[in-house]
Amino acid sequence: MIIRTIEPKDNMHIESLIKRSLEALNLDRKGTAYTDPQLGSLAEYYASIDEASYWVAIQNGEVVGGIGIAPFDKKKGICELQKLYLHPKAQGQGLSKKLMDVALTFASQHYSHCYLETHHSLTAASSLYERFEFKPLPEPISGSEHSAMDAWYLKRLS
Numbered sequence: 813m814i815i816r817t818i819e820p821k822d823n824m825h826i827e828s829l830i831k832r833s834l835e836a837l838n839l840d841r842k843g844t845a846y847t848d849p850q851l852g853s854l855a856e857y858y859a860s861i862d863e864a865s866y867w868v869a870i871q872n873g874e875v876v877g878g879i880g881i882a883p884f885d886k887k888k889g890i891c892e893l894q895k896l897y898l899h900p901k902a903q904g905q906g907l908s909k910k911l912m913d914v915a916l917t918f919a920s921q922h923y924s925h926c927y928l929e930t931h932h933s934l935t936a937a938s939s940l941y942e943r944f945e946f947k948p949l950p951e952p953i954s955g956s957e958h959s960a961m962d963a964w965y966l967k968r969l970s
Contacts (some may be wrong), residue, residue, distance in 0.1 A: 818866040821936045825875035833897045836842035843960030863922040868913050875953050879911040881919045889924035920969040929961035941965050
């Protein structure tokens with residue numbers, strides 16, 4: 813298994829993975845990553861933003877997961893953990909932990925806090941975030957774009 817920065821050749825694979833994942837969870841609607849305009853060009857999108865990156869996990873030559881970090885509120889030193897998705901066949905192998913390690917190492921080099929949004933129905937994801945010491949918030953931080961999400965977390969970075 814390899815984790816590396818996303819490349820343009822990965823765009824359609826990660827877009828498909830994200831869309832299929834959201835469809836399986838009945839979250840294929842406005843207010844989720846499903847309708848993000850940059851979803852089909854994540855390599856170019858993240859490359860165009862300072863202090864941002866997106867990584868893909870490759871297993872047997874296939875994109876099986878991804879995770880991103882991008883600025884959320886630069887003045888306050890807050891980034892956002894974005895688009896953590898795994899193919900079902902890659903789940904349960906510790907891959908999400910490895911992706912989180914890569915993303916949070918990068919984030920800690922540029923930001924003081926990391927924010928994320930998720931949905932309460934994604935209990936495995938929420939459990940993962942809490943293991944990484946993300947603290948639940950009672951409401952989203954102002955500036956949130958994913959209105960369908962109903963669980964918010966913040967982590968102080970070292």
